[in-house]
Amino acid sequence: MGFRVFASVLDPQSPGAQELRSSCSSRLTLLEMDLTKPEDIQRVLQHIQAHTNSTGLWGLVNNAGFNDTIADAELSPLGKFRTCMEVNFFGSLELTKGLLPLLRSAGGRIVTVSSPAGDLPFPCLAAYGASKAALSLLMDTFRSELQPWGIKVSIILPGYYKTDTLGRWKRQ
Numbered sequence: 001m002g003f004r005v006f007a008s009v010l011d012p013q014s015p016g017a018q019e020l021r022s023s024c025s026s027r028l029t030l031l032e033m034d035l036t037k038p039e040d041i042q043r044v045l046q047h048i049q050a051h052t053n054s055t056g057l058w059g060l061v062n063n064a065g066f067n068d069t070i071a072d073a074e075l076s077p078l079g080k081f082r083t084c085m086e087v088n089f090f091g092s093l094e095l096t097k098g099l100l101p102l103l104r105s106a107g108g109r110i111v112t113v114s115s116p117a118g119d120l121p122f123p124c125l126a127a128y129g130a131s132k133a134a135l136s137l138l139m140d141t142f143r144s145e146l147q148p149w150g151i152k153v154s155i156i157l158p159g160y161y162k163t164d165t166l167g168r169w170k171r172q
Contacts, residue, residue, distance in 0.1 A: 061112075
């Protein structure tokens with residue numbers, strides 16, 4: 001049995017997406033989605049609604065995290081702040097709001113991966129930290145607003161996790 005899982009990926013041909021396909025259950029469906037593109041979000045919402053309308057949605061994990069600038073806030077281009085907000089805040093907000101009817105019908109839960117950088121000021125991470133602070137506050141608000149419907153909302157603030165982000169910066 002098991003759960004049916006929908007996972008969004010930026011690039012379905014990426015090594016990470018290929019690893020998911022090879023290591024996960026056949027009940028996993030990968031959906032291409034760029035959180036900065038409302039049309040991608042709407043397409044994914046329609047797909048999930050079509051496949052869960054009768055059962056509702058048991059859970060949503062917001063795990064987007066984007067930062068491509070390590071610099072003083074003064075030196076960081078305004079566009080970098082906007083991109084961080086688009087991915088880390090607005091994209092997660094739009095997806096979450098779109099899935100609330102399905103979560104409500106199943107008494108589901110929302111788990112959101114934020115960051116300690118949204119809770120404490122980390123030098124040179126102003127754009128990222130501001131976007132994660134907004135996300136955490138939003139999820140705290142959802143926690144109180146959705147509690148009457150039995151939807152539980154949790155925030156995870158993980159420690160540093162090694163990704164290839166620093167390697168990409170060095171290569172550039």
